Amino acid sequence: MISTKFKRAVLLAGLALGLAACGPKEPQTAGTPLGIRRLSEEQYRNVVADVFGTGIVVSGRFDPMIRTDGLLAVGAWNTSITPQGLVQYEEMARNIAAQVVSDANREVLIPCKPASAAAYDKVCAEQFFTKVGRLLYRRPMAAEEMTATLKITEAASDSLKNFYDGVGFGLARLLVSPDFLFVSDVAEADPKNAGTQRLNAFSKAARLSFFLWNSAPDDRLLQAAEKGDLYTAKGTEREVARMIASPRLKTGMRAFFSDMYGFDAFNVLEKDATIYPAFGQVAAQDAKEQTLRTITDLVLKQDGDYRDLFTTRKTYMTRPLGRVYEIRVTTPDGVWEPYEFPIESRRAGIQSQLSLLALNSHPGRSSPTLRGKAIRTYLLCQRVPDPPGDVDFSKFGDPDSPNKTARDRLTAHSTMPACAGCHKITDPIGLAMENFDGAGTFRTSEDGTPIDSSGDLDGVRYDDPVGLAKALHDSPAVAACVVNRLASYATGQPTAQSDKWVNFLREDFASNGYRVKNLLQRIATSDAFVAVPPPAAATSTKQASAQ
Amino acid sequence: MDALAPIYVKVLLHLRLPNPGPPVMRATSILKLLCATAAIVLCATPHVGAAEKKTLGFAVTKWNTAVYEGKFMDECPEGLNPSNKDIWWSKLNWEQRRKTPDILATQRSPWNFRGEHGEDVCVAPTSVKDPPLRIVKGGVSFGMNLDGNTDGAATAKTCKHENFTGVDGTAGVDNQMYRLFGCVYAWRSNGHIEQNANSHRLSSGLGMILIEISDVDDMRNDDHVDVTFYRGLDPFATDSAGHVLPFSSYRIDMENGKPRYGDKVAGKIVDGAIVTETGNVHLPFFGNYQYMNQEIRDLRLKLSIAPDGKTAKGDVGGYYSVEQIYRYVSGMLGAFPNTTQFSCPGIYVAAHELADGYPDAKTGECTMLSSAFKLEAVAAFINHPEAKPSQQAAR
Structure with a gap:
């Protein structure tokens, strides 16, 4: 039996969908190649x-x-x-x-x-x-x-x-x-537009389902496909509203954000147990889960502003995490509890949680460069070139170096012309996170020397990780990035920032308060989501198989 | 920066608010405390000033009888003690020794059942007369001057005994427990009794002692703090190498809405070390497959916290019941018949002879042994039942 709560959620989702439909008209796109x-x-x-x-x-x-x-x-x-x-x-x-x-x-x-x-x-x-x-x-x-x-x-x-x-x-x-x-994407002739193709109903159902739920279509979605409902805007909107209201959306979004933030690296994450004894396998898995819970809570349960992910102090905690954060956890082992970092903790946003901090560090020390690169790559969708093959790390890795802090070492290292270019775009971000060691534990000094965690993000200066959080929140690239990634994730094809559809989605995202659920609805119900290039450009699955 | 600044930071970071007030007040208090933290770090001043009361927590990871070992073991001129088994074997004639395999085939631990009528000599230690226990004859020991005198003369609460000079030169150190066990291999540094007990607690979390220091105004010098001892309910949090991790959270063991343990003694902080006054304290114990509700009378504790705030080391002094220690000793012999290296009757007789505290009102014989223990602990968050996430103070 369908609960009243679920019906209400579907209704609200449908209402939001209807309101969203009143916005700017979606631009025509060529569609994504079959694959x-x-x-x-x-x-x-x-x-x-x-x-x-x-x-x-x-x-x-x-x-x-x-x-x-x-x-x-x-x-x-x-x-x-x-x-x-x-x-x-x-x-x-x-x-x-x-x-x-x-x-x-x-x-x-x-x-x-x-x-x-x-x-x-x-x-x-x-x-x-x-x-x-x-x-x-x-x-x-x-x-x-x-x-x-x-x-x-x-x-x-x-x-x-x-x-x-x-x-x-x-x-x-x-x-x-x-x-x-x-x-497999399977196209068929579009009876409404002679000479064009469209995804067949089952391919559309699969695309919707893997996009929103990260799983195959359920019986109802397949029924909708069988009845031809997915060929109509009304039928599609109804199914999308149902899927977004479903608790399975959480599974889908966990998969998306795990992908977007590179959480597959958790499978191979290792920390030096001598240096970070509290950061074991359980803490690592909890760290990943903590960030995913923070995300789904804010963007799905609270239906909040996506940008707040980078300033929020609200999260969830377990005892293994508490030992790395060095905070009290009242619930027993294996139980999650809501937690809010105090203002003075200097933790704000998911980029200050253990997951992104530990994942983008070395096994035995922090890395402003890796962290800066991660922010650029994962949160801002920017490309940071790989280091040159003959890079000289001797100044950076010298154990007898008089440079006590990462900032000092990086300053010495990045004076080399071959290195300076990339470090300029990564280090000012990563150095703001130096108050967190390689496992993510807070610190005020490194090797006895006070840490300077100031930096800048594309011209916006800040003094500490909280300042970085605000700069990220206010950066237009943050919101643009998630739009771009979601569009790519939905269609399976890379999308350029200049893409007309992505621009449309970006504007729609902003005008709807940066609500991810709205964005999901907009993508899943848009024509571009299922558009197929003209027959000359498209190759059906059957043809591809034959080739 | 003051060398002690890190410890102030750590201390403030794992504080617990003394009285849960309304949420707004709690939030305000947290804010004040953390502001105080910042002030300390920035100003590098050893004085907390008007900061809120603070609470520290520690989980005891090692609890050892304090045994002083001289370079040439000259504290034990007669050597170390023989075991129950050694004594049994020494009394067998050649023919009996030849038949030992037959005896062992039909009887488990026959050396325990060598009472006059086959009694277990650990259960009935007076059923046989063993050679006297080899006790410590040296003059130096760990411990404290518990009775206040330096000549070992009897007082209203003590019997006449021989004092030690402390390892640090303190005169009049009372430690008859050391005199009793100091020449028993199992209690010395390579012996397994204490190691086993610590290991059993570490792996099970049973018998975990939690120490909470509350009402702290100043971490450097404070003329009054409260020190409370609890039993932990959760297992130790350890790293992959088995070392106990600091800053884990532990619940206290409750019974009918009150802590099952919870004896409190007053104390003070002197130059960064916590020193308590005396008080009768019950402490949980598990080790060598035995539970105990230890009572230590006139307990006093000196606890030094490491500069990074993660660990602490402490010395405990007090009077320990002869009956209680013998029950522990005799009980463990069933588990370790071959390696304990002492005889139950020997321990029983010597423990009563060496007892120097709390004379029995009727017989006048002392019933407790002056004793000293060394402990190691890690910083911990001690969760009282009323603690809620909103009360959490964090860095």
Whole structure:
């Protein structure tokens, strides 16, 4: 049963959508090229959990994704599966299938009972694969696909003399199928505009779902696609409103911000335990979770101004984090509690939380350069060149150097002409974060010398990390960056700052108080989100496969 | 900058507000306190001035009987003590020794059951007469002058005993616990009794002693602070190497709405070290698979906090019950029959002979041992049940 609260949320989302529709008209765009992208690890796990429940364990290693134009989601359109990766998928598929058909789960997950558990039952098998195949393939299975699947199931059932084991084989086949592992854009002729193409309804449903929920479409969205509702503005708006009102939006936005802020690096984050004993694996995972909670709380639950993420002192805390922040935490281990940093803490904004501080430092010391680069890259969508191959770190890394603080060392290092250019754009930002050591713990001095945390961001000067927070909040690049990244994330294609659609979104974002939910609605309901280039430029998935 | 400035900062940063007031007031108080922190750092002055009262917390990570070891072990001229097993073996004749494997095949720890009628000599220490315990004969010891005199003469609360000279030269140090255990291998620096107990507490969090110092006006010199001892409820937070991490939060153990432990003694701060007056204090204990509700009478504590505020080291003096220490000693022997290196009857007799505090009203015999302990602790946030996130004071 749908709760009153949920209905109200849908209503409000719909109302907001309606109001948003009264704004400036969306510019016409050429659309994004059709493509194929591999499911990310998180998407794979989300889909399995959505279809079969969270009790199904997914264990295995996934091929890494490639970050392209700032996002893994964009890189996903250019990634394939290695032979070793395919072996992993095969093993995972068999393992998942075995769990689904196990004694413990079959009653719930298989919607029918065979005439005999020891023999193949076509009716029951077809019923199961019709339901599951539609959710995994994000469209109804074609007749020939169903026939092939049933054939495998029958052969396995007969051979093993067990219906459920046979179904397991059939299911494993679906789970290693490219139709499951890859999200394919499929275009069709647009009947309303002769000579043009449009995404077909199921591709649009998948694009919406992976954008907002980071998972495959649910049954209702697929129904909307089947009924043709997603071809109409009204039908699309209704579904988008429902999806934005859903608690699953949080999952989607956690995935987006994890991607945007480079949180995949947490998988390989290591700190020197001798120098930062409190920053272990638990603290690292909690640090990531803390920032994601801060973000989703502000931009989704509070529906607040995105820019406030860089000045907010409100967050959540656990004991492992408390030990690194060196603050009292009243709740027991494993429990999150709301927390607000005091003004004098000099912590304001997510850039002053452990996640971004520790992630963009060295294992045993802070790094104003890495931190500055991270702010430029992740928060401002700016490109910082890699250091030259023959860079001389001797002045910076000299343990006997008289330069006690990072500022002193960097000043000596960046006098070298080859280094000066980049350091000028990173260090004034990163040096403002030097009050936080390599793990993110507050400090007032380094090696006995007081820390000067002044700096400037594109001409705006500040004296400390709080000043940097305000400068970030007020920087037009911050809001522009999230618009750009969301647009790229939604379509899977890099978007230029000069893109007409992005400009339109940026203005819309500003006029709506920098509310991310509004921005999501605007993107998901815009024509550009699903626009396909003219047939000459576009290549359908089928054609691509053939090539 | 004053060398002690970092400690002021740390101290202020893990303070706890004394009385929860309305939220606005609490916020104001936090603001004031943190402003005071800034003022201290900037001005590098050792005086907090009119700052709010502060509260410090520490979790005890090591609790050891203070045993002074001379360079040539000359405090133990007779050598270290034999174990229950050694004594049992020494009394066997050749034939009995030859049959030892047969005995061990049918009886566990036969050396414990060598009472006149086969009693367990740890349960019934008077059932056999063992050689006297080899006790400390040296003249130097850790500890404090608990009874106020330097000649060891009996007082209203003490029995006649022999005093030590402190390692730091203090005259009249009372430490009969050291005299009792100082020549027992298990209590010395390489012995495992104290190491085991510390390790058991570290891994389980059981018997954790929390020390809260409240009513602090000035971290350098303060003529009055309160020192309260609690039992912690949460396990120790450790790093990957097993070291206890500072600045973790610990709940105190409660019973019927009140702290299960919570004895308080008055104290003062002298040149940055916390020194308490005397008071009877109950402390939790777990170690060597045994729990104890330790009572230390006339306890006094001297606690020195490291310059970075993360750790502290302390000395504890006081009178410890003979009955309590014997119960601990005899109980652990079941767990470590081979390696404890003492005999229960020997300990029992010597402990009663050496007792120098709190004479029994009827017999006049003293019932407690003057004692000294050394502790190590890490800075901790001690969470009282009423503590709410809004009360948190942070850097």
